[in-house]
Amino acid sequence: MQTNFTAELLATDRGQRANEILRSCVHCGFCNATCPTYQLTGDELDGPRGRIYLIRDLLEGVDDSTRSQMHLDRCLTCRACETTCPSGVAYGELAEIARNELGPSRRGIKGWMRLFIRWLVPDASRLRRMARLGKITRPFIPARLKQHIPQRIGKRVEANAQHTRKVLLLNGCAQQVATENTNKHLRDLLDQQGIGVEVASDEGCCGALDLHLGDESKALDRVRRNVDALSAHLDSCEAIISTASGCGVTLKDYGRLLAADSEYAEAAALVSAATLDVVEFVERAALDLRKRDDIDRVAWHAPCSLQHGMQITGSVERCLESAGYELVPIKDPHLCCGSAGSYSMLEPEMSDELGRRKVEALLQNDPEIIATANVGCQSHLGHRTGVPVVHWLELLV
Ligand code: SF4
Ligand code: SF4
Structure with a gap:
């Protein structure tokens, strides 16, 4: 795809990267076939190829951002298009650059919803308190929101480090509140097989939520905090394990996200290299x-x-x-x-x-x-x- 970026934009890391990604797209449209939102609306602009054009126009300053905003907000960031693309277009990274360009704010109710979600979800204690309140006031809550109240409100999983072999288990934010059984079950399984679990007391949200909602600066603050918290355990644990694939994929990206940060680049790359989805660990450790x-x-x-x-x-x-x-x-x-x-x-x-x-x-x-x-x-x-x-x-x- 041809691009026409200003010299000013090309002088930035993000401008250069966006240019590189855009130019790798040959606009063949194969990706549309596996895009869920394109299947729903049949609108080219709700498919990856159309969104790629919109992102180019946005970065070149020729698109009115309202249109880009609507179609990019409708993108799930599922990255099925990346799996399908024969040219290896890094759509997820491109969407991240565009979302940051658009910023996190939106008009009206959606804007308030975004603020509320970003305030609530990454803070597990706050989310737990809100879920308790939601359970009490359930009959008065609109059906739309009711479905987000967990049946059972979970707690953080505590360490069980009595074995010589150990892994660092991520508690996550939403996961520990909504599906605590997962990590509890893993801790018990590992215990039976002679592997202990450490947890990082100051671990927090992985940053994915802010990243997807266009606030890269806030997301990177969360990433740095986690790099500090998790790095302290790398000498005693054989891997960092995530049982929520949505968090794991973000942790594996920490090295890229902080590559330009001279203070954190090395530590972030080490955290990424040590992170495994739980299935990778289960296979690697050949668990019974x-x-x-x-x-x-x-x-x-x-x-x-x-x-x-x-x-x-x-x-x-x-x-x-x-x-x-x-x-x-x-x-x-x-x-x-x-x-x-x-x-x-x-x-x-x-x-x-x-x-x-x-x-x-x-x-x-x-x-x-x-x-x-x-x-x-x-x-x-x-x-x-x-x-x-x-x-x-x-x-x-
Ligand atoms: S499949 Fe890849 S190269 Fe083809 S239009 Fe989609 S992103 Fe571009
Ligand atoms: S990330 Fe998913 S929803 Fe977004 S353009 Fe790609 S396939 Fe479509």
């Missing part, structure tokens, strides 16, 4: 995997952050099958379920429709349970079906 007696047929939903962000495919399936589960076939497994972090609150119509289609695909072959690997997908799918939705780790005993 046993299935539950009460369940046989499982529908597996691969989160986008796992399959497109980290490009991990087939690993969870291998683990579950080697434990003895039967995985039922799923239509369009590459498509996002519509959760996508704060997307389900900010773009409810598209999110609901994607959720409805995903549940239909998952239930088509009568599974007894649905397994996934990210807190967002688990919660989003969980209140759309009577079939239980769990983290895949919970299927191992």
Whole structure:
């Protein structure tokens, strides 16, 4: 794709990188075929190719930002387009540059919602207090928001460092409140196999939320804080483990995010290199995997952050099958379920429709349970079906 950036923009790291990414796109449109939002609206500007044109125009100053804003806000950042693209266009990184250009503010109710989400979600204590309040006042809360109140409000998982072998387990922000069983279950599984767990007391939100909502500066503050908190454990732990793929994919990116920060670049790269999604650790450590007696047929939903962000495919399936589960076939497994972090609150119509289609695909072959690997997908799918939705780790005993 041709670009016409000003010399001023090209003199910046972000301008140079955006130019490089834009020029790698040959506008073939293959990516549109796997874009969930393009499938919903059929509008070229709701597909990756159209968004790439919009981003170019935005950065060149020839687009009115309202139009870019609308179509970029509708993008899930699922990165299915990256998996499909034959030219290796780094769409996720380009979208991040464009979102930062647009900034986090929006007009009207959406603007207030964005402020509220960014205030609430990254702070686990605040989120826990709000979830408790939500449970008490549930009958008076609009149906739209009710679905975001967890059935059970979780706590942080504490360390269990009595073994010589140890890993550093991320507690995350939303995950510890909405799906605490995941990390508890992992800690018990590892304990049985002689591996202890450390936790970083001052660990916080990974920064993904602010990054996706266009506040890179705030996101990088969170990243630096985490680099300080996690680095202190690198000598005693063999890996940093994330059981929420949405956080793991961001931690693996810390090295890139802080590459230009002379004070943090090296430490951030070390944190990224030490980070593993839990399935990578399970396979690497060759853990003994046993299935539950009460369940046989499982529908597996691969989160986008796992399959497109980290490009991990087939690993969870291998683990579950080697434990003895039967995985039922799923239509369009590459498509996002519509959760996508704060997307389900900010773009409810598209999110609901994607959720409805995903549940239909998952239930088509009568599974007894649905397994996934990210807190967002688990919660989003969980209140759309009577079939239980769990983290895949919970299927191992
Ligand atoms: S598939 Fe890749 S090269 Fe083709 S239009 Fe999409 S992003 Fe551009
Ligand atoms: S990230 Fe997902 S929603 Fe956004 S353009 Fe790519 S495929 Fe479409």
